[in-house]
Amino acid sequence: MIKQTIVAAISALAASAAFAADGTPAAADAQLIKQGEYLSRAGDCIACHTAKDGKPFAGGLGIDSPLGMIYSTNITPDKETGIGGYSYEDFDRAVRHGVAKDGHSLYPAMPYTAYAKVSPEDVKALYAYFMHGVEPVKQENKDTDIIWPLSMRWPLGVWRWMFAPDVATAPVSVDTKGADRAALLRGQYLVEGLGHCSTCHTPRGFALQEKALTEADGSAFLSGGVVDGWLAKNLRGDATDGLGSWSQEDIVAFLKSGRNGHSAAFGGMAQVVGDSTQHLSDADLNAIAAYLKSLPPVNKDAKPLAYDPSVAQALRTGTDKGDGAMAFLNNCAACHRSTGKGYAETFPQLALSSTVNSADPASLIHIVLKGAQMPGTTAAPTAYAMPGFDWRMTDKEVADVVTFVRSSWGNKGAAVTAADVAQVRKDVGAAPQPAR
Numbered sequence: 001m002i003k004q005t006i007v008a009a010i011s012a013l014a015a016s017a018a019f020a021a022d023g024t025p026a027a028a029d030a031q032l033i034k035q036g037e038y039l040s041r042a043g044d045c046i047a048c049h050t051a052k053d054g055k056p057f058a059g060g061l062g063i064d065s066p067l068g069m070i071y072s073t074n075i076t077p078d079k080e081t082g083i084g085g086y087s088y089e090d091f092d093r094a095v096r097h098g099v100a101k102d103g104h105s106l107y108p109a110m111p112y113t114a115y116a117k118v119s120p121e122d123v124k125a126l127y128a129y130f131m132h133g134v135e136p137v138k139q140e141n142k143d144t145d146i147i148w149p150l151s152m153r154w155p156l157g158v159w160r161w162m163f164a165p166d167v168a169t170a171p172v173s174v175d176t177k178g179a180d181r182a183a184l185l186r187g188q189y190l191v192e193g194l195g196h197c198s199t200c201h202t203p204r205g206f207a208l209q210e211k212a213l214t215e216a217d218g219s220a221f222l223s224g225g226v227v228d229g230w231l232a233k234n235l236r237g238d239a240t241d242g243l244g245s246w247s248q249e250d251i252v253a254f255l256k257s258g259r260n261g262h263s264a265a266f267g268g269m270a271q272v273v274g275d276s277t278q279h280l281s282d283a284d285l286n287a288i289a290a291y292l293k294s295l296p297p298v299n300k301d302a303k304p305l306a307y308d309p310s311v312a313q314a315l316r317t318g319t320d321k322g323d324g325a326m327a328f329l330n331n332c333a334a335c336h337r338s339t340g341k342g343y344a345e346t347f348p349q350l351a352l353s354s355t356v357n358s359a360d361p362a363s364l365i366h367i368v369l370k371g372a373q374m375p376g377t378t379a380a381p382t383a384y385a386m387p388g389f390d391w392r393m394t395d396k397e398v399a400d401v402v403t404f405v406r407s408s409w410g411n412k413g414a415a416v417t418a419a420d421v422a423q424v425r426k427d428v429g430a431a432p433q434p435a436r
């Protein structure tokens with residue numbers, strides 16, 4: 001027994017000695033590095049800083065912007081090509097202030113306007129992780145494809161001056177008014193800060209700035225934005241197109257497993273769930289959900305939708321022979337069922353769905369044209385997929401089926417035209433429509 005303890009103590013000592021020999025910090029800092037790793041998940045740094053099939057955090061992922069392609073940079077601790085030579089101050093200046101070590105302003109494709117909210121303690125943990133917990137990779141950064149004069153960086157300094165918020169100086173505020181209030185504050189901190197949810201879920205203004213960075217800036221905050229041809233939906237309390245009908249538990253299940261009884265993650269959100277939110281603790285997910293549930297709706301007067309069973313009846317008895325109903329029966333009903341209720345957590349419901357009822361039909365048309373795949377998560381490993389119909393359905397057929405879905409089972413979305421579909425087909429690079 002004693003011998004075992006001594007052996008364990010000696011091997012622990014040996015391990016920590018080996019640790020120190022190659023310059024990595026002692027065991028006391030291991031905890032900090034681990035915390036930094038967790039925070040890097042919350043910030044989803046890997047999503048943008050890893051190229052397709054590339055090494056983690058080595059950069060080189062092209063991010064499309066209206067100006068041209070911007071490439072993420074190598075943030076591994078490699079001394080020559082990465083950020084191995086960055087001091088804590090250099091790192092903080094890039095992550096929260098949007099200024100690189102050599103003094104040039106970063107493109108806001110790096111969401112520093114959100115990370116400005118991150119507390120100094122959390123930035124220290126992130127720094128410890130990026131210096132000591134990430135494998136260094138030698139990989140040169142790529143220049144942007146933006147052509148001169150737009151490629152000049154100095155206007156970015158003006159942009160920063162106009163739109164970037166103040167950087168947090170205080171530790172995260174702790175509230176003494178009880179656990180519920182503390183959870184709300186924690187949720188707000190994660191949503192506004194590391195989670196940078198607003199980067200996708202808030203509409204943008206004339207200079208591509210987010211119209212609101214916090215709830216205090218107004219109800220544009222998290223009211224929905226379009227990213228890569230997907231509508232990052234309204235996350236406020238709206239009854240038809242927001243999270244009004246979702247419970248706190250529904251939101252937690254969605255962020256943890258990528259699906260719930262209402263919907264399943266697709267587009268940019270599939271990646272957010274896959275490499276970020278599924279790794280968060282239940283306490284943090286509950287805090288995020290509680291905070292989202294506290295956001296009032298944009299439209300306070302909208303009534304919740306009610307399910308209408310008459311459409312399912314008409315489909316079953318064959319009384320609806322319209323083009324939209326026929327297209328639905330032939331292409332969609334096998335999975336989403338004639339009731340529009342699908343199979344929970346497998347084939348999402350279309351009845352009363354916020355995707356279907358959003359005023360902007362971008363996601364709906366996009367998913368019918370190109371299909372989608374849920375993320376496989378630890379909580380729900382099967383990544384069910386929907387096939388794309390771009391090569392099987394004409395613009396008119398897609399418009400018919402989408403209009404049918406938007407007006408059936410109690411849904412109240414406006415009609416979609418063949419011209420709308422043609423535009424999305426072009427924007428998202430779907431296959432040309434089939435000849436008829």
Ligand code: HEC
Nearest residue numbers: 043044045048071072073075094100101106107109110111
């Ligand atoms: C939405 C995409 C996105 C996310 C998420 C993101 N970054 Fe970035 N980041 C970028 C882009 C793009 C650049 C390069 C910007 C430029 O060249 O102007 C960048 C630049 C940087 C730089 C400056 C590097 C240099 O060469 O000076 C650092 C440091 C950095 N990011 C760290 C992080 C950390 C840490 C996280 C997570 C907390 C993170 N980034 C999350 C897109 C992102």
Ligand code: HEC
Nearest residue numbers: 195197200230231232233263264265266267268269272354
């Ligand atoms: C890279 C862009 C992006 C980021 C960042 C992002 N989302 Fe999303 N999100 C989307 C898109 C696109 C959708 C619509 C597709 C879907 O429903 O999965 C979506 C959908 C959702 C939904 C489902 C809403 C519904 O009514 O079906 C929730 C909940 C959600 N996001 C929460 C969050 C939270 C919380 C964060 C921050 C931690 C976040 N998102 C960050 C792009 C993003």
Ligand code: HEC
Nearest residue numbers: 263264265266331332335347348355372373374384385386
């Ligand atoms: C083979 C089964 C299958 C068929 C056929 C199918 N879908 Fe889907 N559909 C899915 C799956 C699986 C998802 C979830 C995809 C994801 O989350 O990435 C989905 C998601 C959707 C969504 C998003 C719902 C949400 O909020 O999460 C819509 C809208 C949709 N489908 C409409 C249609 C329409 C319209 C058709 C016919 C043109 C169709 N689907 C055909 C399986 C199918």
